[in-house]
Amino acid sequence: MSGVLNKRQGRQSVLFDEPPYVKAAGNAAGKKEMEGPLGELFDYCDEDPYFGQNTWEKAESFLQEKALETALLKARLRSEDIGYLVAGDLLGQLIATSFGVEKFEIPFFGVYGACSTMGESMSLAAMMIEGGYADTAAALSSSHFASAEKQFRYPLDYGCQRPASATWTVTGSGCVILSKEECLLNNMSRALGANPVKVMGMTTGKIVDYGIKDSMNMGACMAAAAANVIEANLKDLNREPDHYDRIVTGDLGYVGADILKDMLNEKGINLNNHMDCGIEIYDNVRQDTHSGGSGCGCSALVLTAYLLPKLALGEFKRILFIPTGALLSPVSFNEGNTVPAIAHGIMIERC
Amino acid sequence: MSGVLNKRQGRQSVLFDEPPYVKAAGNAAGKKEMEGPLGELFDYCDEDPYFGQNTWEKAESFLQEKALETALLKARLRSEDIGYLVAGDLLGQLIATSFGVEKFEIPFFGVYGACSTMGESMSLAAMMIEGGYADTAAALSSSHFASAEKQFRYPLDYGCQRPASATWTVTGSGCVILSKEECLLNNMSRALGANPVKVMGMTTGKIVDYGIKDSMNMGACMAAAAANVIEANLKDLNREPDHYDRIVTGDLGYVGADILKDMLNEKGINLNNHMDCGIEIYDNVRQDTHSGGSGCGCSALVLTAYLLPKLALGEFKRILFIPTGALLSPVSFNEGNTVPAIAHGIMIERC
Numbered sequence A, B: 001m002s003g004v005l006n007k008r009q010g011r012q013s014v015l016f017d018e019p020p021y022v023k024a025a026g027n028a029a030g031k032k033e034m035e036g037p038l039g040e041l042f043d044y045c046d047e048d049p050y051f052g053q054n055t056w057e058k059a060e061s062f063l064q065e066k067a068l069e070t071a072l073l074k075a076r077l078r079s080e081d082i083g084y085l086v087a088g089d090l091l092g093q094l095i096a097t098s099f100g101v102e103k104f105e106i107p108f109f110g111v112y113g114a115c116s117t118m119g120e121s122m123s124l125a126a127m128m129i130e131g132g133y134a135d136t137a138a139a140l141s142s143s144h145f146a147s148a149e150k151q152f153r154y155p156l157d158y159g160c161q162r163p164a165s166a167t168w169t170v171t172g173s174g175c176v177i178l179s180k181e182e183c184l185l186n187n188m189s190r191a192l193g194a195n196p197v198k199v200m201g202m203t204t205g206k207i208v209d210y211g212i213k214d215s216m217n218m219g220a221c222m223a224a225a226a227a228n229v230i231e232a233n234l235k236d237l238n239r240e241p242d243h244y245d246r247i248v249t250g251d252l253g254y255v256g257a258d259i260l261k262d263m264l265n266e267k268g269i270n271l272n273n274h275m276d277c278g279i280e281i282y283d284n285v286r287q288d289t290h291s292g293g294s295g296c297g298c299s300a301l302v303l304t305a306y307l308l309p310k311l312a313l314g315e316f317k318r319i320l321f322i323p324t325g326a327l328l329s330p331v332s333f334n335e336g337n338t339v340p341a342i343a344h345g346i347m348i349e350r351c
Helices: A056-075 A092-104 A117-130 A145-152 A218-237 A253-266 A296-312 A330-334 B056-075 B092-104 B117-130 B145-152 B218-237 B253-266 B296-312 B330-334
Strands: A013-015 A021-029 A084-088 A108-110 A136-143 A172-179 A197-204 A246-249 A274-276 A318-322 A324-326 A341-350 B013-015 B021-029 B084-088 B108-110 B136-143 B172-179 B197-204 B246-249 B274-276 B318-322 B324-326 B341-350
Touching: A013 A218, A021 A056, A021 A296, A056 A092, A056 A136, A056 A145, A056 A172, A056 A296, A084 A092, A084 A117, A092 A108, A092 A136, A092 B092, A092 B330, A108 B117, A117 A136, A117 A172, A117 A197, A117 A296, A117 A341, A117 B108, A117 B117, A136 A145, A136 A296, A145 A330, A172 A296, A197 A218, A197 A296, A218 A246, A218 A253, A218 A318, A218 A324, A218 A341, A246 A253, A246 A296, A253 A274, A296 A318, A296 A341, A330 B092, B013 B218, B021 B056, B021 B296, B056 B092, B056 B136, B056 B145, B056 B172, B056 B296, B084 B092, B084 B117, B092 B108, B092 B136, B117 B136, B117 B172, B117 B197, B117 B296, B117 B341, B136 B145, B136 B296, B145 B330, B172 B296, B197 B218, B197 B296, B218 B246, B218 B253, B218 B318, B218 B324, B218 B341, B246 B253, B246 B296, B253 B274, B296 B318, B296 B341
Parallel strands: A084 A108, A084 A136, A246 A274, A246 A318, B084 B108, B084 B136, B246 B274, B246 B318
Antiparallel strands: A013 A197, A021 A172, A021 A197, A136 A172, A197 A341, A318 A341, A324 A341, B013 B197, B021 B172, B021 B197, B136 B172, B197 B341, B318 B341, B324 B341
């Protein structure tokens, strides 16, 4: 009986009794992402950074619409078939999300976890299915370079110099549809070697404040949150890092990834199988993206376009996916506050 | 078995098999709220609108801290006993929440539903308990008049005139702790007539866009979302409005409440037992609050200070609690967009 049985493992982790399946994953990306190493994997791209809209915010809403639409298509579902939509973005009051998803008319939970939003939304969607509240639920997140710069930093026209520790906000959106019933990702074929992919459990982050105040070095702020989730996951479940083929953080970038490894080393945890979505998504030499990519769209794109297909097709058996978020606002930054961070870990496996 | 059994009723509603209990409710409020009709019911009040802090945002964080602390005290729990915290506020990137709750170190989900946040966070916390992911979970939200005016409208120093349809953002925060095990609210005594109070289920809102662009008339924007949830609840569960002792909306105010009744009348639904937290919290004649109160803190204060004790002590047997939120941001407003809205319904009963 649900409610009697407690699936909780340790302080921060949950293992599902009946892990939800990943039914489909859709995404939409911008020009720079299309020109990056994963470019050819994205479902929808456009050279126009406005995507035919008249504001940056509407452009981001358009990306969410496309990602959800594509995921529905691949799942062969209509929006009426989706029990819950859990979604968010980086903008104040989640306007990219509200305006992007309203036409789908799905019972909706808006979430904010900064760039950890894909992990947060997947955690909640997975609980909704396994808890018996819906047969199908969608998790969605997005970011847009220009709407994020406008929200958090300087007008683009200033042409501000970017320090080496800065990351480049990804223009993109990713959507994952989870299902109670066994299914193959994107209706791939077993005959072609695909196997079902499941969300086995999650390790939920706490807010971690490393005391950093530099909004141009978010990798450092978020590394402590990622370290907390990795440590909690291994401890709660009594696992070693190599239990996973890859431990994949969201958007630490080169600077944050190094800090993460140092932090874990100090705790006796050796991370030899680390991957960071912010490092994967751009070619930082050719594309001049400094520390790498960031934003809710970064881990969402890498998950939906690259990690999930690799799991379905057998290259990875098991990953720990940890989107990472820096909890700052222009107001908190201007008032001289630190940048606390959070991360949300999701365990994903091929059957 | 959870995951096999689907608790879903109709398109938007869920009835729990094992409804979580409300273990404790704590709150903190400002001077104007203290001077209102419910003033003597609040746990913590201060005449200083800054609550001893140096920014409006930190003042709001302080309110969240106090509400959560008080709820923990009443529940006789420590923060380590809380499985998940689900919380949010009105500010961009939820900074009142991040800085208010970080010291508690509870696995955390940040949510944004504008003024519907208390309903959204309670829905998620209830699912987490009934689904078997935690024995205890907390739902928390806040708003502050001055931080909200700064975020959404004009500097206070301008002394802008407020139209009659405007509501007054409540300075306050409310926290509810839900529990798997049977318990009495705030450790009240059965000998004094108290009975346990349960969250029976929920009706999750969709985003509803009524086409209104006036940020000074949010009652009208939100009325359509409240009507959607009430209609869905009655239809999904095949109930009449008088199934509930009260149908309680969040912060429609006088203007929005009239529109809600008209909208439902047109659909043949007669609302004779309607109550609105925004109308209850102030004396609009004496306190010059025009259409009433609003903000995440409005429904959170009325629920924690007034509705839950009334349920525990037997004056109400059963309520449908529907916080309502207007999904605008200063950016979406300045770009001339409409104000979409959402509402989240929670069914609460005395055993």
